[in-house]
Amino acid sequence: MIARWLDSDFMYSLLRTPTALISMIVCILLAACALFAPWLAPTNPFDMAAINLMNGFTPPGAANEFTGDEFFLGTDDQGRDLYSAILYGLRVSLFVGLASVALAMFLGVTLGLLAGYLGGWVDAVIMRIADIQMTFPSILVAMLIYGVARGILPPNARADMAITVLILSIGLSEWVSFARTVRGTTIVEKQKEYVTASRLIGLSHLNIMARHILPNVINPILVIGTITLALAIIAEATLSFLGVGAPPTEPSLGTLIRVGQDFLFSGQWWIIFFPAATLLFLALSFNLLGDWLRDFYNPRLS
Amino acid sequence: MSLLEIEDLSVEFTSRRGVLRALDKVSLTLEPGEFLGMVGESGAGKSMTGNAILGLIDHPGKISGGDIRLHGESIIKNPERIRGSHISMIFQDPLSSLNPLKTIGAQLIETIELHTPRRGAAAKERAGELMSQIGVDADRLSAYPHQFSGGMRQRVVIALAMASEPEIIIADEPTTALDVSVQAQVLDLLRDVCRAHGTAVILITHDMGVIGHWTDRVGVLYAGRLIEIGSTNDIIRSPRHPYTQGLIASTPTMDASVNTTLYQIPGNMPPLTAIPAGCAFNPRCSIAEDRCREVVPQLINDVACHLRSEA
Amino acid sequence: MSFVEVDAVSKAFHKRSLFSKTQSVQALSGVSLSIQQGETYALVGESGSGKSTLARIVVGVDYASSGQVSIAGHQISTRMPKENRRDIQMVFQSPYASLNPRWRVRDLVAEPLRAFGITEGRKGTVKRVTELLEQVGLQGDDAQKFPHQFSGGQRQRISIARALSSNPKFIVCDEPTSALDVSVQAQVLNLLKDLQSDLGLTYLFITHDLAVVKTMAHQIGVLKQGELIEEQAADALFAAPQHEYTKALLAAAPVLSTA
Numbered sequence: 101m102i103a104r105w106l107d108s109d110f111m112y113s114l115l116r117t118p119t120a121l122i123s124m125i126v127c128i129l130l131a132a133c134a135l136f137a138p139w140l141a142p143t144n145p146f147d148m149a150a151i152n153l154m155n156g157f158t159p160p161g162a163a164n165e166f167t168g169d170e171f172f173l174g175t176d177d178q179g180r181d182l183y184s185a186i187l188y189g190l191r192v193s194l195f196v197g198l199a200s201v202a203l204a205m206f207l208g209v210t211l212g213l214l215a216g217y218l219g220g221w222v223d224a225v226i227m228r229i230a231d232i233q234m235t236f237p238s239i240l241v242a243m244l245i246y247g248v249a250r251g252i253l254p255p256n257a258r259a260d261m262a263i264t265v266l267i268l269s270i271g272l273s274e275w276v277s278f279a280r281t282v283r284g285t286t287i288v289e290k291q292k293e294y295v296t297a298s299r300l301i302g303l304s305h306l307n308i309m310a311r312h313i314l315p316n317v318i319n320p321i322l323v324i325g326t327i328t329l330a331l332a333i334i335a336e337a338t339l340s341f342l343g344v345g346a347p348p349t350e351p352s353l354g355t356l357i358r359v360g361q362d363f364l365f366s367g368q369w370w371i372i373f374f375p376a377a378t379l380l381f382l383a384l385s386f387n388l389l390g391d392w393l394r395d396f397y398n399p400r401l402s
Numbered sequence: 403m404s405l406l407e408i409e410d411l412s413v414e415f416t417s418r419r420g421v422l423r424a425l426d427k428v429s430l431t432l433e434p435g436e437f438l439g440m441v442g443e444s445g446a447g448k449s450m451t452g453n454a455i456l457g458l459i460d461h462p463g464k465i466s467g468g469d470i471r472l473h474g475e476s477i478i479k480n481p482e483r484i485r486g487s488h489i490s491m492i493f494q495d496p497l498s499s500l501n502p503l504k505t506i507g508a509q510l511i512e513t514i515e516l517h518t519p520r521r522g523a524a525a526k527e528r529a530g531e532l533m534s535q536i537g538v539d540a541d542r543l544s545a546y547p548h549q550f551s552g553g554m555r556q557r558v559v560i561a562l563a564m565a566s567e568p569e570i571i572i573a574d575e576p577t578t579a580l581d582v583s584v585q586a587q588v589l590d591l592l593r594d595v596c597r598a599h600g601t602a603v604i605l606i607t608h609d610m611g612v613i614g615h616w617t618d619r620v621g622v623l624y625a626g627r628l629i630e631i632g633s634t635n636d637i638i639r640s641p642r643h644p645y646t647q648g649l650i651a652s653t654p655t656m657d658a659s660v661n662t663t664l665y666q667i668p669g670n671m672p673p674l675t676a677i678p679a680g681c682a683f684n685p686r687c688s689i690a691e692d693r694c695r696e697v698v699p700q701l702i703n704d705v706a707c708h709l710r711s712e713a
Numbered sequence: 714m715s716f717v718e719v720d721a722v723s724k725a726f727h728k729r730s731l732f733s734k735t736q737s738v739q740a741l742s743g744v745s746l747s748i749q750q751g752e753t754y755a756l757v758g759e760s761g762s763g764k765s766t767l768a769r770i771v772v773g774v775d776y777a778s779s780g781q782v783s784i785a786g787h788q789i790s791t792r793m794p795k796e797n798r799r800d801i802q803m804v805f806q807s808p809y810a811s812l813n814p815r816w817r818v819r820d821l822v823a824e825p826l827r828a829f830g831i832t833e834g835r836k837g838t839v840k841r842v843t844e845l846l847e848q849v850g851l852q853g854d855d856a857q858k859f860p861h862q863f864s865g866g867q868r869q870r871i872s873i874a875r876a877l878s879s880n881p882k883f884i885v886c887d888e889p890t891s892a893l894d895v896s897v898q899a900q901v902l903n904l905l906k907d908l909q910s911d912l913g914l915t916y917l918f919i920t921h922d923l924a925v926v927k928t929m930a931h932q933i934g935v936l937k938q939g940e941l942i943e944e945q946a947a948d949a950l951f952a953a954p955q956h957e958y959t960k961a962l963l964a965a966a967p968v969l970s971t972a
Binding site: 608614615638648650662667671 | 753759760864865866867894895896897898899900902903906921922923924925927928929930931947948951961962964965966967968969
Binding site for chain 3: 292293294296297298299300301302303312315316
């Protein structure tokens, strides 16, 4: 079976498109770094006991003037190893990104299927909500949801729930693109004769939606999912940068960028540079991968 | 010297699965004013022939061999010279052949001014003439394509094809999407154009009935090869190639009834990726011999069959 | 009462708009016909005649604005009980759109088997699917392939196998060979004829091709813009068409004569 997959059109095209191949490799590499962070990171940057304030502001590669410790990518103002911080930050960024895309996908696909298949007022209501939401930039929507959540939650729960609220706010702001595409494909598939064939043996609408239409909608969802993942990662970084995202106790790449921004113009460039570069590669790779997937699935281009 | 000569034309497509020969050494001639039919099933290569004549074969396909000559001059290298002017083409879907944002008159005048010396008022007059030739009122010049029915649109497309006063019109399945009664009108028009103006027509279709009623001569394509060619009467009444015989026999006729079983050719036409060695038809042929499985039959006496080529 | 009774069926489509008057299109007007068991009734019509609309109403996928349809004594409606649906099946025009490209042939053919609980367990289902595929001229191990691995004619056979799996008595064939090449058409039409004599099936055969009608039909009805304008036994219609429209259709059809 593996051999058949390796021989498939998917792998054939992937191996022959340099940008896609490199993007795929970078994505896998970064995902592996995030997954194995506890083993790859030389230190745990959030263990208060392990941090030596005297190590603060060490440039990359050079030994610290006070303690003599060397840090691969330098340290931040508190003496945390930037390399370790980035690895752990990648974890948070990717986790939040994947979870919010999963939420957006679930919500968007369900609503898109219902809107496209049932039509009528269901379609009208869902699409009007989608239209209204699209008039706001998704960051604002995310911040709105975040603000509402903070207002609702008791103060001591806020820190623990920060990641959950973050996932909710990004997920709820990104469902529209899934819903729109799924709705379009559903409307097309609904007209096809295989749907009539199932209707005439008395299968329920739910059955047809789930077992017949959904499998045909997967390809465009994959494309949108990949690109939305890049968007979600950037959204999370933005929110964390603005201070309404991941808390400093569990920083993501965005939080690290915010921290580093304060020191950019005093000469400690590395504190912002390396997290930002990582974020750039992460988002760019997913974006390019999504672009290639979209071209791959486009029937007119084959 | 014939009007159009196609000599050993081959078209290849390079794909992941190897090289596909969509056309394999096809040769035929077309005389002025002749109504030639090209018949074959899906994938046989009939549309490919039309596209090759006009140089419309795009990557990953290309003309890999042979020559196409108009009045003795090769047109393979620069087909733009003859495209739309000496040779026009009509396609299956009239809606996508017409610009929905321009009036019929504007599109006709554009073509007239592009390919003939007429300008302005003279062009408009000519447009009106063409409309009456296709049987449509000249005051509909100001109408848009969507305001016409399917059959009328196809007639307008024929007018467009005629606007440049071409020597050859290639019609690729022009009536497949039309109702039967409309089909008759459109094909009658095409035949009138052919007779009245001496324009040669190549009609590409899969419908033997259409071939029988409207064409003078017909060429039969199978798996990218021309396997028989001749006058329509001969081909239909006394086909020689076993495939042609099978094709005619399996076409329902007025003699059929509920109790008759239609003749069916066993098997299926091979995909271009798996054309059998020797004669492409041999696995399905009831009279196939050893040499049919080994040697590709050449077109001799207008038939490409080892056993039927004798005059 | 005939096996299939269509009684004064009418259907109007309404285009409701927020800002303008509702527009109605009368797709069918008082169409009545009856089909005897074991026979083929050919419904001939051009585009816009309403034949596909009638087909959908007859199989219970769409509702009529007025009139009724009954098959084997059961009333047909979009809400009819599921057991009654077992007698009715349909074969469609497009070999591409009538089979879900994501499903394997096995699951496509077995769908009615599972829906009506005809076979027990996986082994029984697989066995029945193999039987059905062989009955239509395909092979047992075609079951695990996907539709795109088959030609148009083979896909139509798969559709026919699916239609047969619920052991129906009545099959609506909606232009089943219009998209196929002539030699493939012959194979599929012969298959349909054989199945009719082997299994005693009744067909409503919808087509615009008069030559196909000649070889398939016992009874012919001509539909023009939603109205059944002529109905006769097949031989009678070809010998002596009554309505002007029928005469025009026959005159325009380029049927081959090898005489």
